[in-house]
Amino acid sequence: MKKILYSLTALIMCTMLTASCNSANNQAATDSTGKDSVKTTSVADTTGWETVFNGTDFTGWRGYNRTDMPKAWTIEDGAIKINGSGKGEAGAKDGGDIILDKKYKNFEMTFEWKVSEGGNSGVFYLAQEVPGKPIYESSPEYQILDNAKHPDAKLGKDGNRQSASLYDLVPAKPQNAKPAGEWNTGGIIVYKGTVIHQQNGENVVEYHLWTDDWKNMVANSKFKNWPNFLNAGGEKQEGYIGLQDHGDDVWFRNIKIKNLD
Structure with a gap:
């Protein structure tokens, strides 16, 4: 009986210590304003979410078709x-x-972004690294844009170059982007060919890769002569996630990914 009581006591002590440590860790991840800090680890948490940018350095990131990080990124x-x-x-x-x-x-991906006035960028997914070819020839793009001042917002069809759209193919509706200089939340879900774009808490785009609808949509677009775009993800239907340099000041933070395989 003494051994049983000792074991139970030890178990309770371990549980209390674990809870205390978790509480301390959670407190450490909060800054002086009470808001969650962006400086988190790159290890997946208990729900499967992985923070892929730690807020302090570019661990895990590199330039497209290169091994280093371009100096324009800070x-x-x-x-x-x-x-x-x-x-x-x-x-x-x-x-x-x-x-x-x-x-x-x-996967499911969440992030925050903001643009300078007239700013333009994008988030690529299922991208392939093809020597001598730009990333956008193999990758769908979640558009990042200042809808008010960048001329792209008025180009394309039905607003399909505005923020959170599948660039030049599917417009984001409702269009709920915040003005330049303000943080937006974004999200991308890719699951067995179904793709969803999210913006500021709403699903704004849905389409289906590798289907007849996808093939017809690409065939009637400027991407029609880009076989790597049509076959986004390549043979294994997987690829890289990328951030675009379009020549404007743009910021990204709180970038998290959950693997859905």
Whole structure:
């Protein structure tokens, strides 16, 4: 009986210590304003979410089709920032798109973003690294845009170049982006070909990769001669997640991914 009581006591003590440690860790992840800090670990938590940007360095990230990080990308107040060249897609020698150095197949992704006035960027997914080819030739794009001042907002069809749209293909509806300089929440879900874009708490885009509808949509677009775009994800239907340098100042933070495989 003494052994049983001793075991129960030890178990209770361990449980109390674990709870205390968890409480301390949660408190440590909160800044002086009471808001969650962006400086979290890159290890998946108990619900499967992995923080893939730690707020302090570019661990896990690199330039597209290169092994280093382009110098135009910096970290500012716990956020990834692309310091725009002011030259649009022409860019500068120290710029370029970046990718998370890990491929994903079925996943859910959440992030926060804000743009400078007239700013433009994007989040790529299921991207392939094709030597000599830009990332956008193989990857669908979640559009990041200042809808009020960037001319792309008035181009395309039915607003399909506005924020959170599947760029140049499917418009985000409702269009609920916040003005330049304010933080937005974004989300992307990819599951067995079904893709959902989220913006500020709402599902704003839904489409289905590799279906007849997808093939017809691509065939009637500017992407029609890009086989890697049509077959986004390649043979294994998986690929990289990337952030676009479009020549403007843009910020990203709280980037988290849950693997759905």
